[in-house]
Amino acid sequence: MFRNYLSIAIRLIQKQPGYAFINIVGLAVGMAAFFVITLFITDELSYDKHFENSDRIYRVAVHGVTSNGDVNTAMTSPSWGPEWMDEIPEIEALVRMKPPQQMWLVAKDDLKFFEKGFVFIDSTAFDVFSFDLIRGSQETALSAPFSVILTETMAAKYFPNSDALGQNLRLDNAYDFTVTGIIRDLPGQSHFKADFLASLSTLRTPIYGDNFLESNLNMSLYSYALLVPGTDPSVVATKIDAYIDRTVGEILKTVGATIHTALQPIRSIHLESHLDSEILPNGSKGTVMALAAIAVFILLIACINYMNLATARSASRSREVGIRKVLGAERPQLIRQFLGESFIISMLAMVLAVVLVLLILPTFNTAAGKALTLLSSGFLSAVAIFLGVAMVCGLVAGSYPAFFLSSVTPAYALKGGKLGAAGGGMLRKVLVVFQFATSIGLIVATVVVFRQLNFTRNMDLGFDREQVIVVQLTDVGVRALFPTFRDRIEELPSVVSISGTSSAPGFFIQTNLVLPEEASQEETVFAQTFFSDYDFVETLGIRVIAGRAPSEAHPSDSLGAFVLNESALGAFGWDSDPNLAIGRRLSFPGGNFEGLVIGVVEDFHAESLHEPIEPALIAVANEQSYFYAVIRIQAGSTKDAISEIGRVWQDLYPAYIYQYSFMEDDINELYASDLSLGRLFGGFSFLTILIACLGLFGLASFTAEQRTKEIGVRKVLGASMGQITFLLSKDFARFVVIAFVLITPVAWIGMNRWLDTFNYRVSFGIGTLLIVGLGVLAISLVTVAYQTVKASMANPVDALKYE
Amino acid sequence: MIRLEKITKSFLHGFNRSFVLRNISLEVKEGEFVSIIGPSGSGKSTILHILGMLDEPSTGEYFFFDQPVHKISERKRTDLHREYIGFVFQAYHLIDDLTVYENLETPLLYKKIKGSERKSMVAEMLDRFNMVAKKDLFPSQLSGGQQQLVGVARALIMQPKLILADEPTGNLHTSHGEIVMDWFKRLNKEDGVTVIQVTHSDHWASYGDRVIELVDGRVERDVQNEPVPTSI
Secondary structure, eight states, rough: OOHHHHHHHHHHHHHHHHHHHHHHHHHHHHHHHHHHHHHHHHHHHTTTTTTTGGGGGGEEEEEEEETTTEEEEBBHHHHHHHHHHHHHEEEEEEEEOOOOSEEEEEETEEEEESSEEEEEETTTTTHHSSOOOEEEEETTTSSSSSSSEHHHHHHHHHHHTTTTTTTTETTTTTEEEEEEEEEEOOSSSSSSSOSSSEEGGGGGGGGGGGGGGGOOOOOOEEEEEEEOOOOHHHHHHHHHHHHHHHHHHHHHHHTEEEEEEEEHHHHHHHHHHHBTTTOOOOOEEEEEEHHHHHHHHHHHHHHHHHHHHHHHTTTHHHHHHHHHHHHHHHHHHEHHHHHHHHHHHHHHHHHHHHHHHHHHHHHHHHHHHHOOOOOTOOOOHHHHHHHHHHHHHHHHHHHHHHHHHHTOHHHHHTTTOOOOHTHHHHHHHHHHHHHHHHHHHHHHHHHHHHHHHHHHHHHHOOOTTEEEEEEEEOOOHHHHHHHHHHHHTTTTEEEEEEEESSSOOOOOOEEEEEETTOOOGGGGGEEEEEETTTTHHHHHHHOOOEEEEOOTTTTGGOOOOOEEEHHHHHTTOOTTTTGGGTTOOOEEEESSSSEEEEEEOOOOOOOTTTTTOEEEEEEOOOOOGOOOEEEEEETTOOHHHHHHHHHHHHOOTSOOOOOEEEEEHHHTTTTHHHHEEEEEEEHHHHHHHHHHHHHHHHHHHHHHHHTHHHHHHHTTTTOHHHHHHHHHHHHHHHHHHHHHHHHHHHHHHHHHHTTTTTSSSOOOOOHHHHHHHHHHHHHHHHHHHHHHHHHHHOOOHHHTTOO | OOEEEEEEEEEETEEEEEEEEEEEEEEEOOOHHHHHHSSSTHHHHHHHHHHSSSSSSSSEEETTTTTEEESSSHHHHHHHHHHHHEETTOOOOOOSOHHHHHHHHHHHHHHHHHHHHHHHHHHHHHHHTTOOOTTTTGGGGGHHHHHHHHHHHHHHHHSSSSEEESSSSSSSOOOHHEEEEHHHHHHIIOOOOOOEEEOHHHHHHTTTSEEEEEEETTTEEEOOOOOOOOOO
């Protein structure tokens, strides 16, 4: 019996290779997209699950409320952790971790690299995180200052030909660490990156200042707690709040601030935590859900193709059903036959899908910033997913033809009854409309994402982001020589101007509490602060609207001079007239820095356009505050500038690596996740429209066939070729129009919601929707054109003889 | 064997009900060879479909070997027609994508007959109809007459007690028609198979022992024929 079905299925493929091709390719593309997305989602969901007890590990996050804004940070104060450990019994183990703000320079003799994964961590690291130590002792490896544990990869990188254990590594050209252990590499699916585990006790030494580990109100490292099984994390958070209130509550009260903590399960950090100072850029639950929906839709669309084509062909298949019934077939046997056929098709599609996945993955990885492989979720699970998808597709795609065709009354079928038109017609239309609605929706999403990205790229940010090079000043030693560096850079012909600064657009922006004179403590304002050189305003091309920019010509500027942006004026209540601000005195609470306002500038966007413009102040400060040098170069001399600056750097700082970037790129980097979202939408919308058009092409050919007689009669009655083509095209155009009307509100609401995550966004109205709709209409008409024109050109006599 | 009581079949066309069969009552005994004749649209094919359980009457009762067909389940009906009835069609109705051999085999598959037994039954049938050389051809590679012989062979392979033939010679040259008709005659006389055929030609009708004429869905005439000597 099975052989009988198999031979029918194979002969059908041989007899109508075009039909089989459309079905197999359509399904394969759908399956490949589904599989790639499954890989992505599995990867996103696996973050930090590799740690034993990961269900009991929590990171302590701080939510601070001040009179002028909220602070949500993933960091806590260094002194807190050990004391919580002592006084809160629900905490089974606690570890503090300090990853580098940017990177550390690590050296073994002449082997020098900037390392992102150099973290300082408590000796209790092994109590919380199940790092797999293969050399050294868990008890002692991290107890002494200047101890470091390497991953296998790092051990091989720095000590390629010798045993790393017991040898030295030099950090930042200054501090020697002894290798006390080796751990296995950590999986990439973690919200932090650790290639080096250095003892946190090292930080009692001057790396971060002598009292770093004792500071009790300085959110500057991360604390992780392993809770006793069965503990409610909110109970622990309450106890931590009580501790904070007891120890630093008084100080907080004087500046009008309150602090609450929350415990974040580490498994949820990657997708759900979006606090300030996340260690690495996190993923987004929204993207995961959007992709999951896309995966299901694409697969569904591919299955719909199969169903559509099968029902379109049902007229010819129904005769076979009739005969089989006459010969004694029962419905279940027929259902099995048709399901069997769709299984064969879907198995063939699966094989093609594996090939497609291999082709798609590199592009997908680039778009999504991942390193997925066919087997990255494991061989068995890959096989299981593929087979599972093929089975489900076979079932879903085959179900409609199977149940529909098997219900045919034999007498009717044998008389040549037109089932295709009568029975499957309505459902088929609904399915085609669904396909096009999905396609239009995805294309609209793609267009909107790219329009917004284009908008962000071209929007006036309040300064000139082009022709600016950012050089990182990573180290105290580098900063100390900055005045010399600046003077020599200024002399270069390719350079317009240079300024040192503590924060730069596209990078981490520091914020500080600022207090105007004669104001009470409650009136402090959170402001982005750029501690910088005299030429900062000039170098970035920020526009002055009142007063003046700092200048060496005014010696008093070195005693403390501030430039405010317009938003800062608003925050201080001086926005009626910018000149009001000039001459006012500002200070940072704590009293170590104060000065006069000398100028006001237009608002400028230092952060991504997702964020609103915040109060900002530019403060003249000396070179020890600079983390970056921003250098404006002559247009057209980019190459010269890079090499000339590099030569000066090598000359002055032979021990350090010359690291530069273009500010424009740094700023675009802020939209990396938006860009990858756009690329993903783009890629998948291409696939859906491809599948939908494949299906439409097949459908058009069957419709043309079904209507051969009608076309013949019309031609005999004098219809022209154009009229016939129009008649046939009209029906397909109707699908697109209905799909458009249905999807428009959904797309409009959905994409406006996404755009609302930007504080500065493009407008998105019916125009974009109409353009996409017309585009899809055009694509679909071109798709069916071949069939309709062919049908309209046919000789009417042949068509009528056919009867 | 077959008893119809007041069978009607009607369709709704908009608000009008049109009758294809009106109050047909008749009886067919085992071993009869019945020809049903009548002009186009007289309901010949419909009554054959009803007899073959391929279609259901709108009202009336149908007893097949005293079983009330109008009352029993679909499954039971399938069993009945699998067991007792073979069909031959004007348009042959072979499965295009199966070879002659496979077409003959299909009804056996549905009856779940074992492989070896199936082989011998198909082989016997091929032999009987002189089609051994053609067993691997597809229907489209055969002439109409040959296709109809495959159709007859397929109907016979289940050794049915009743053969229902819907204009079996309608698409054939007369000479081919004779061959098919002679087969029916022989099966009827030698194996005692009941044959009911529908035709609109008096010539083919004359092969039957009994002729029923339908006009506008009514039995107009029901007469016994003089036996025609078989040519074999």
